[in-house]
Amino acid sequence: MDSSACPRSTDYIPLSASKQRDPSAVSPTVIHIGPPVLPPKDHILWSLCNTMYLNLCCLGFTALVYSVKSRDQKIAGNLDGARHYAAKAKCYNILATMWNILIPLVLITLIITGVIHLSKMLQESYNLFSYKNTDSSWNDIGK
DSSP states (O other), X not given: OOOSSSOOOOOOOOOOTXXXXXXXXXXXXXXXXXXXXXXXXXXXXXXXXXXXXXXXXXXXXXXXXXXXXXXXXXXXXXXXXXXXXXXXXXXXXXXXXXHHHHHHHHHHHHHHHHHHHHHHHHHHHHHHHTOOOOOHHHXXXXX
């Protein structure tokens, strides 16, 4: 190989660790990156479950609306708005879940206590009408 066709320039300076840095030289740029910012949860699955359960007062549907708004804000890049709507969706989901759990439990409790009370009442009325009087004076009243 002939190196005469490509002349080398001798005006370059190799980098070395022992060379002092020139204070007028440009310093490297340092970027400090903080902890990663997590996007807010939009609770959309929880809202869908509460909506499908068809609770009274449409709390699940309201939570679904706020979940969709939160997701839209998150995609648009407005994390503060997304957090605001996600907090509202979470509150409505908690209310809907409590409503979905509490009301059936109260109804089951009322049905069970009603059945117990009814069975006691029927037993007392059966005992009242099936009473046999063995006293002969009561038997002679109708004669």
